[in-house]
Amino acid sequence: VKDLNRITQRLAEYHVDFVVAGGLGTLLHGSALLTRDVDVACRMEPDNLVNVFRAFEALRPVHRMTPQKLPFTLEQAEKGGLHNLYLSTDWGPLDCLGEIKGIGGFRECLAQSEEIELDGSLVRLLTLDALITAKRAMGRPRDLHAVLELEAIREKLRGR
Amino acid sequence: MPGPLSATLLRVNPGCAAAWQKIISGYDGEMELSETLPPELERFWRTDDGMTAIERAEAYGIDISLLVDNLRLTPAERVRQNDRMLNEADALRKAYLASRERLEPHHATTGGISR
Numbered sequence: 001v002k003d004l005n006r007i008t009q010r011l012a013e014y015h016v017d018f019v020v021a022g023g024l025g026t027l028l029h030g031s032a033l034l035t036r037d038v039d040v041a042c043r044m045e046p047d048n049l050v051n052v053f054r055a056f057e058a059l060r061p062v063h064r065m066t067p068q069k070l071p072f073t074l075e076q077a078e079k080g081g082l083h084n085l086y087l088s089t090d091w092g093p094l095d096c097l098g099e100i101k102g103i104g105g106f107r108e109c110l111a112q113s114e115e116i117e118l119d120g121s122l123v124r125l126l127t128l129d130a131l132i133t134a135k136r137a138m139g140r141p142r143d144l145h146a147v148l149e150l151e152a153i154r155e156k157l158r159g160r
Numbered sequence: 161m162p163g164p165l166s167a168t169l170l171r172v173n174p175g176c177a178a179a180w181q182k183i184i185s186g187y188d189g190e191m192e193l194s195e196t197l198p199p200e201l202e203r204f205w206r207t208d209d210g211m212t213a214i215e216r217a218e219a220y221g222i223d224i225s226l227l228v229d230n231l232r233l234t235p236a237e238r239v240r241q242n243d244r245m246l247n248e249a250d251a252l253r254k255a256y257l258a259s260r261e262r263l264e265p266h267h268a269t270t271g272g273i274s275r
Contacts, residue, residue, distance in 0.1 A: 002246045005239040027242055028235045032226035034242050119236045136205075141197035144204055148220050151213035153227055 003091040005118060007038045010091075012121040014055035017043040019109040019124045021100050023146070025131050028116065031149045037093035041109035041126075044098040046080035052096060053077040056089050064088035102137025103130055128154050 004024060011018050020028060022039025042048065053061070053074050061072040065086045072087055085096040099105050103112060103126070112130035115122050126134065132150045135143040203209065204220050211219065218224060230238055 002243050004243055005236060027238055030227055030230040030238065032230055034245055036246060116235050141195040144197065148204060148217040148222055149227060152217035152222065152224060155213040156227065156231065
């Protein structure tokens with residue numbers, strides 16, 4: 001069962017440094033597009049990856065891009081050196097990204113983020129402008145629909 | 161005109177090709193998806209077409225009323241709505257496959273795809 005809300009809350013509960021981006025960010029800003037995973041810009045230092053591990057260790061986290069679905073272990077988190085982390089968990093996929101195209105690394109994402117409340121948890125979300133910039137930088141066909149929705153939402157909000 | 165690409169935002173897990181090495185080196189699995197934008201839609205990337213953003217989205221086929229509905233929800237409600245729709249779609253898909261399995265065992269096991 002997909003539970004993207006709980007994945008995001010879990011990250012916050014375990015004090016992971018992250019900024020919501022990608023399809024979930026698009027959705028949180030009001031897009032009607034569905035998304036199946038949680039994409040976050042993440043500080044990829046070992047201490048933060050250990051927090052990611054602690055947050056999801058009970059939810060059978062595996063590297064979903066590996067053919068054998070290898071488990072994500074504490075040793076890997078402590079060792080660091082990961083640029084991105086593509087996990088599958090019992091609650092759904094989680095992508096921890098070291099960099100967001102068009103924006104930069106975690107620090108740059110943090111500087112272009114805003115705080116929102118999700119069922120009692122405070123999480124950081126890329127601003128609408130930053131998300132549009134990121135989606136335009138990605139430039140894939142599927143990003144176009146998201147860009148058009150986000151720009152329409154921005155216009156709506158400004159017109160209020 | 162319906163939104164031609166809405167289905168593609170549902171992440172398709174490429175799954176099989178990436179190896180451990182690629183994860184460590186910062187490989188982005190999404191880039192393996194082959195996607196081609198029809199030439200007639202390329203113009204929608206531009207913002208110098210004299211249209212407002214809302215007009216451009218509507219011309220592309222986006223239903224603005226859905227966005228307006230979503231803006232009335234809290235962020236948490238938007239995620240819950242997404243999760244509910246995904247889980248219902250998964251349940252429907254499983255029910256469909258189970259039904260095919262009962263009626264046509266061969267089609268169900270191949271996902272209905274001829275090999």
